[in-house]
Amino acid sequence: xxxxxxxxxxxxxxVLMEHIPDNVLLEPIxxxxxxxxxxxxxxxxxQELAVRSxxxxxxxxxxxxxxxxxxxxxxxxIEDEEKDLFPLLLKRAEPQDKIEDIIRLLGSEHQRDRELxxxxxxxLKEIAAGQPLSEPSAFRTAAEVLASSHxxxxxxxxxxxxxxxxxxxxxxxxxxxxxxxxxRRGIKLPID
Ligand SMILES: [Fe+2]
Ligand SMILES: [Fe+2]
Numbered sequence: 717x718x719x720x721x722x723x724x725x726x727x728x729x730x731v732l733m734e735h736i737p738d739n740v741l742l743e744p745i746x747x748x749x750x751x752x753x754x755x756x757x758x759x760x761x762x763q764e765l766a767v768r769s770x771x772x773x774x775x776x777x778x779x780x781x782x783x784x785x786x787x788x789x790x791x792x793x794i795e796d797e798e799k800d801l802f803p804l805l806l807k808r809a810e811p812q813d814k815i816e817d818i819i820r821l822l823g824s825e826h827q828r829d830r831e832l833x834x835x836x837x838x839x840l841k842e843i844a845a846g847q848p849l850s851e852p853s854a855f856r857t858a859a860e861v862l863a864s865s866h867x868x869x870x871x872x873x874x875x876x877x878x879x880x881x882x883x884x885x886x887x888x889x890x891x892x893x894x895x896x897x898x899x900r901r902g903i904k905l906p907i908d
Contacts, residue, residue, distance in 0.1 A: 738903050744893040745881050748801060751793045752870045758785045759863035762836070766859035769839075769849060779843035786833050786840075792900055794826050797873075800893045801881060808884040818876055825869045832862040 736754070740747045765778050802819050809815045839855030842848065849855050885893070898905045 738898075738905075741894050741898050741901075741903065741905055744796075744800070744890055744897055745878055745885070747894075747897065748793070748796060749874065749878055751789070751796075752874055754785070755790070755793070755870060756867065758782065758790075759867050762859050763863045765843075766856045766863075769843065769852065770856060774843050776844045776846055779840045783837065783840045783844060786837065790829070790833065794829070795900060796893075796897050798823065798826065800896050801877070804885055804889050804893065805877065805881055808886075808889065809880065810884070813880055813884070815877070815880060818872065822869065822873065822877070825865070829862065829866060829869070832858055832865070836862055 736747060736750045740750055761778065762782055765774060765782065768774055802823065805815060806819060835858040836855065839849050839851070839859070842850060894905060
């Protein structure tokens with residue numbers, strides 16, 4: 717039998733509800749890194765919510781915040797990488813960087829993430845609507861797999877892709893990235 721969740725909302729939610737300041741877009745590689753920091757909190761919150769959902773009735777707010785990040789912020793981030801960061805890096809990489817295979821693998825992991833997000837969304841919408849989970853164990857499994865595989869994905873991006881991007885992308889590349897990423901979010905940046 718489930719009990720009422722008397723604990724305060726997931727601690728991590730405060731961070732998720734803060735948006736990255738728009739002017740960080742002027743440093744687009746660092747914006748992507750900052751997004752990864754938020755996504756690490758998102759993965760932790762999702763894991764904690766999945767664990768708690770096994771024994772307690774969760775209030776709607778954590779699920780609503782996590783849903784918004786998964787359905788709004790994450791797709792924008794994946795577009796930043798697939799439409800801007802990865803193509804520019806492939807263009808500027810040196811043969812010795814051997815980045816093609818890694819970028820191909822990361823792209824296929826994005827597709828896996830999209831599928832897992834669709835699975836997790838079913839349970840999150842039920843929790844957000846105050847309903848019991850229709851498939852609790854499927855929800856917990858999908859949430860666990862999404863959180864752990866996305867953490868590993870980000871570790872590779874931080875350690876290899878962003879590191880290389882800082883060395884290979886010039887000022888013009890980064891300005892083009894910044895403009896595209898800002899336009900994707902409906903933000904006008906103070907650059908020509
Ligand atoms: Fe990615
Ligand atoms: Fe990423």
